[in-house]
Amino acid sequence: MVKFNDEQLIEFKRLVSRYPQGKQKSALLPVLHLAQQSFGNWLSAETLDYVAELLEIKPIEVYEVATFYSMYNLKPVGTYMFEVCQTGPCMLRGSDDIIKYIGEKLSIKPGETTTDGLFTLKTVECLGACGYAPMMQMGKHYREHLTKEKVDAIIEDCRKNAAINN
């Protein structure tokens, strides 16, 4: 069963406290971020129901929102998600080549996860880093000015970290 631990509940309360009484639904987006981060980087139906219960709103109000915004993962994703920007300004600086290179290197297409569950490749639209293209988001941070060599190094780092954590 999904349930926030004490620390997560404190954060939940802090989020809700930022809005007037009775307007706790306003905390929905941040609470979904918190839930995603707390429960394996994706949002299951069970998690969505739990969030609805916590915020005292109807489950449909949560489903509507979870399906609208692109940052919520509605199915499991790899430990490391490479979200590579493919919009105009990045395309002008070679993002297509980077997407292709990552795909070939990991033997996956955009939208897929490697069989070992380590990597997901996703193409995304402009992330506000157009001057530092090509780029991708990896977790909380951006990796910018990507080259094939940089991609190699990032993948190697991820594999090393995964090995340590196992």
Add this chain to the structure above:
Amino acid sequence: MGVKLLLEKAHVEGIRSYEVYRREGGYRSVEKALKTMSTDAIVEEVKKSGLRGRGGAGFPAGMKWSFIAKPEGVPRHLVCNADESEPGTFKDRYLMENIPHLLIEGLIVSSYALGSHDTYIYIRGEYAWIVDILENAIGEAKANGWLGKNILGTGFDCEIHVQRGAGAYICGEETALIESLEGKRGNPRLKPPFPAIKGLWERPTVVNNVETLASVVPIINLGGEEYAKIGVGRSTGTKLISACGNINKPGVYEIDMTISVEEFIYSDEYCGGIANGKRLKACIPGGSSVPILPANLLLKTAKGETRYMNYESLSDGGFATGSMLGSGGFIVLDEDQCVVKNTYTLARFYRHESCGQCSPCREGTGWMEKLLLRLENGQGKISDIDLLWDIQSKIEGNTICPLGDAAAWPVAAAIRHFRDEFEWHVTHAEEAQKRNFGLAHYADARQLVSA
């Protein structure tokens, strides 16, 4: 070197921290405004400054502020739009990352002027690490008495909260942003009522861009009249431009709006010229939504006059031969780039970001994307180009929010100025798969100017 009002101190060592920011003269505008000015006087200074909204539409900020309704007993809110998702635009990020206290300072003065006791910064969800930077700055400001209860003993209470979005360009549109802040899908609202009357939780609300609110700091420090002397005509003050694409020095530059487009692109102080010794083909000067211009119309207007980096000059000639300053997202294409492909990626972007409420936008963006992909892949017909034109013309002006227009304009402008390149993709389908069209007749106007 032009005047810098926002980024002057952005590279002072440690400026992200409160101590250094304060030592460099930070928070003076809060002292001046809260201790010596009435709220009406602040609005008046902002009006005098001529400051126009920096989020894209360029609406006069002081006028917007004066529209806010003040019904008895109903709280009002200021909301800072930090959604920054227009392709080509990354200036607000730069400001928030490098000099976060400048935004917080502007927010305190603006909240005071508008009577907002709970002010929200709505930031795009992907800027996750900037949330930490802002919350840290807010914490420092509060610890030093600039936020919280009874600020500077004036009786004014104010809190600033940071709200993260979750990936949706449409939430930059102010009524979609308000919906999102209420915990809903980002579906833009029908106007009227305008947010100034009924906004967040049906309360009077002002939504302004990050850069607009940061600009309130120099306006208060200098006075509106002095601020208005910088720049030219109705383009007062300084503007942040985020430059990207095929240039030598992509990045964020603060300009006073008197420099020419040519200087901005070629001078070493700014973009440093076209990368790899290539020639300039085209440019989208104000974020992906504004019309693309071929080099010859970019550096000079249709009348043959020098084009400048300001609201009036960039839009000189209307959509027939001009463009817009927009959000300041300056996207440069060199001679090797394909206009059809670039337009395709933008059409895909708008299809992806349409909220789906209005059929012209929901369906039209999808059709445009498909047609453009077909043309790009050499499978298009000449009649597809006319169909594209027809679709974009039927979206424009027929939707709830301006995203429909924003999706239509780039397609219209690309066909208007680069129709031969589109046709070449049909008539030379095989060749078009192997190489790009190149510069063709869009002479680099710079080459024609005698030294």
